Amino acid sequence: MPDKMRVVQIGLGALGRMLTSYLLDRPQIEIVGAADLDPSLAGRDLGEVSGLGRKLGLAVCDDLRKPFADGPVDVAVLTTVSHLPAANPQIEALIACSTNVISSCEELSYPRLTAPETSAEIDRLARDAGVSVLGTGVNPGFLMDILPTALTAVCREVRKITVLRCQDARPRRLPFQQKIGAGLNLQQFEKKKADGSLRHVGLTESMHLIGSRLGWKLDHTEDIIEPVIAEREVSSDYITVKPGQAAGVYQLGLGYAGDEEKIRLEFRASLGEPDRQDTVIVEGVPDLKFTVPGGINGDVATCSILTNAVPTVIAAPPGLRTMADIPPLSWFSARPLPTGAPC
Amino acid sequence: MPDKMRVVQIGLGALGRMLTSYLLDRPQIEIVGAADLDPSLAGRDLGEVSGLGRKLGLAVCDDLRKPFADGPVDVAVLTTVSHLPAANPQIEALIACSTNVISSCEELSYPRLTAPETSAEIDRLARDAGVSVLGTGVNPGFLMDILPTALTAVCREVRKITVLRCQDARPRRLPFQQKIGAGLNLQQFEKKKADGSLRHVGLTESMHLIGSRLGWKLDHTEDIIEPVIAEREVSSDYITVKPGQAAGVYQLGLGYAGDEEKIRLEFRASLGEPDRQDTVIVEGVPDLKFTVPGGINGDVATCSILTNAVPTVIAAPPGLRTMADIPPLSWFSARPLPTGAPC
Numbered sequence: 001m002p003d004k005m006r007v008v009q010i011g012l013g014a015l016g017r018m019l020t021s022y023l024l025d026r027p028q029i030e031i032v033g034a035a036d037l038d039p040s041l042a043g044r045d046l047g048e049v050s051g052l053g054r055k056l057g058l059a060v061c062d063d064l065r066k067p068f069a070d071g072p073v074d075v076a077v078l079t080t081v082s083h084l085p086a087a088n089p090q091i092e093a094l095i096a097c098s099t100n101v102i103s104s105c106e107e108l109s110y111p112r113l114t115a116p117e118t119s120a121e122i123d124r125l126a127r128d129a130g131v132s133v134l135g136t137g138v139n140p141g142f143l144m145d146i147l148p149t150a151l152t153a154v155c156r157e158v159r160k161i162t163v164l165r166c167q168d169a170r171p172r173r174l175p176f177q178q179k180i181g182a183g184l185n186l187q188q189f190e191k192k193k194a195d196g197s198l199r200h201v202g203l204t205e206s207m208h209l210i211g212s213r214l215g216w217k218l219d220h221t222e223d224i225i226e227p228v229i230a231e232r233e234v235s236s237d238y239i240t241v242k243p244g245q246a247a248g249v250y251q252l253g254l255g256y257a258g259d260e261e262k263i264r265l266e267f268r269a270s271l272g273e274p275d276r277q278d279t280v281i282v283e284g285v286p287d288l289k290f291t292v293p294g295g296i297n298g299d300v301a302t303c304s305i306l307t308n309a310v311p312t313v314i315a316a317p318p319g320l321r322t323m324a325d326i327p328p329l330s331w332f333s334a335r336p337l338p339t340g341a342p343c
Numbered sequence: 344m345p346d347k348m349r350v351v352q353i354g355l356g357a358l359g360r361m362l363t364s365y366l367l368d369r370p371q372i373e374i375v376g377a378a379d380l381d382p383s384l385a386g387r388d389l390g391e392v393s394g395l396g397r398k399l400g401l402a403v404c405d406d407l408r409k410p411f412a413d414g415p416v417d418v419a420v421l422t423t424v425s426h427l428p429a430a431n432p433q434i435e436a437l438i439a440c441s442t443n444v445i446s447s448c449e450e451l452s453y454p455r456l457t458a459p460e461t462s463a464e465i466d467r468l469a470r471d472a473g474v475s476v477l478g479t480g481v482n483p484g485f486l487m488d489i490l491p492t493a494l495t496a497v498c499r500e501v502r503k504i505t506v507l508r509c510q511d512a513r514p515r516r517l518p519f520q521q522k523i524g525a526g527l528n529l530q531q532f533e534k535k536k537a538d539g540s541l542r543h544v545g546l547t548e549s550m551h552l553i554g555s556r557l558g559w560k561l562d563h564t565e566d567i568i569e570p571v572i573a574e575r576e577v578s579s580d581y582i583t584v585k586p587g588q589a590a591g592v593y594q595l596g597l598g599y600a601g602d603e604e605k606i607r608l609e610f611r612a613s614l615g616e617p618d619r620q621d622t623v624i625v626e627g628v629p630d631l632k633f634t635v636p637g638g639i640n641g642d643v644a645t646c647s648i649l650t651n652a653v654p655t656v657i658a659a660p661p662g663l664r665t666m667a668d669i670p671p672l673s674w675f676s677a678r679p680l681p682t683g684a685p686c
Contacts, residue, residue: 150671154644301497328493
């Protein structure tokens with residue numbers, strides 16, 4: 001059994017920088033390297049880049065393979081892009097370095113139906129290398145897919161699943177606030193919506209995870225995007241929204257079996273969103289309502305999940321994994337380290 | 344891949360009889376046999392015994408090995424006793440029949456710390472036989488252990504976990520109402536508490552599951568039992584409670600690391616309990632409160648969980664398993680059957 005779980009960070013955008021201190025919290029995790037494609041970061045110390053106010057003695061590389069040259073690595077945590085076609089070359093390069101991979105790439109969370117060929121290839125490469133690959137995060141990865149799925153364990157019958165995620169985006173990182181269109185006028189909002197750059201990525205993957213576990217063949221899914229229009233001026237640390245501009249996004253994922261709406265995922269994120277909550281409603285036997293009043297901060301939750309996944313992914317069987325086929329993640333302090341690290 | 348998952352029921356008390364219709368709900372499950380040690384049930388049809396109002400063409404055996412003589416069985420669902428020393432010979436006999444085992448035995452839910460030798464022996468026998476053994480149910484097994492544990496996935500830090508399970512016992516099965524002491528005078532309550540026959544079994548196991556996953560070494564656990572005293576007359580279909588008698592039980596599980604209370608499980612079940620809820624409170628970063636207003640009916644939930652565990656236990660690696668080391672259970676309809684059935 002290794003002394004510590006050796007982790008490399010790939011991607012030092014806002015999420016990756018935030019993640020550094022989460023990983024350092026855990027005495028069983030050692031960060032042994034970091035890389036980012038941004039040449040302006042090359043050679044800078046990870047602690048400085050991540051705003052820790054202290055050096056870690058780790059220079060950021062601009063080649064993601066480089067941190068693996070110096071010795072064995074248990075897990076690469078990849079926080080770069082949302083879309084699988086862009087993440088895939090990075091994932092494959094990491095597998096070639098014989099490391100397990102945990103990624104926040106939303107489209108990796110349940111890619112078997114949306115990207116079957118890429119999924120099969122990642123699965124094959126990972127099995128051959130004896131490593132596992134997991135896409136996760138708060139959403140997709142937890143609140144709108146594996147959590148509602150797992151809650152149905154107590155059900156005799158399930159007819160429909162509805163999830164409401166309503167959050168105030170003010171305490172979220174800037175790229176998130178930009179991604180949801182905060183501060184755009186409605187023309188800009190529609191333009192960014194049309195070019196695909198304005199949306200929460202992952203509702204379709206979440207619906208497929210739920211459908212696959214519950215045995216619902218989804219014949220049709222929809223992903224509807226509308227602006228949340230500000231009624232009064234509202235500001236975050238980064239953005240001021242005028243009345244009539246978009247304060248954020250309302251996004252609705254609908255999954256149908258035949259004509260029947262089986263899955264309804266309502267995602268609402270805006271600056272100053274009043275009715276903050278995470279709620280799961282199961283229509284079945286029994287009817288169930290689970291709620292987290294106030295909701296869960298997505299950045300904190302995603303960094304926590306990526307960190308909490310480390311020992312479970314090390315212990316998982318090789319291949320492309322999803323949150324539906326590994327044991328439930330949990331926070332851990334001094335839990336004994338997993339055996340079976342690939343290196 | 345088999346056409347159906349072949350299941351045998353062992354134990355036809357109130358829970359086992361209720362379970363029959365839950366198993367029959369699922370088109371992918373076939374009940375192929377049933378046994379109970381009660382000689383008055385021997386030879387009777389399972390459908391009659393379980394109150395279905397129709398025959399299933401399956402005679403109840405009084406020898407638990409007999410249903411395995413006629414062909415391969417994927418899973419035995421064992422609903423007999425709460426205590427592991429009494430369940431253990433049954434579990435070992437079932438393993439010897441080369442079947443996976445799912446049991447409602449409360450002390451099997453997380454026995455590694457409370458019964459290390461028995462656990463090691465069950466694990467060894469199950470591995471040798473290529474089968475897996477799981478103890479589960481709503482509680483222990485879900486609401487007060489794996490659910491709060493899994494919710495901490497979104498946490499950066501966890502200092503304490505509190506779970507409140509407050510339920511109205513009126514809609515529960517009679518043995519449950521008796522187990523919580525409903526209708527006893529306080530002298531009878533204390534007598535049954537002293538002889539160990541009046542308590543909810545499993546709080547200690549739930550605390551050990553949480554502690555193990557979160558890396559908390561529990562130096563000391565307590566399991567405190569008090570009556571809930573009726574202020575006015577209250578009745579169920581089975582029992583009438585007079586003012587001053589016990590309407591049910593308040594049971595408090597406390598888990599300490601050193602002097603610090605890390606886990607607090609409050610279980611309150613009485614006839615007419617007013618404040619019905621299932622609530623998980625995580626003190627940490629972030630603080631979280633997760634609640635199911637009205638709470639979850641334990642009999643429905645336990646029968647559902649035992650049923651929903653069938654495909655996951657068939658697919659699990661051989662050995663003694665717990666809810667912490669298998670993928671999250673979920674309700675399933677037409678999910679593809681697992682491969683890897685032992686027979």
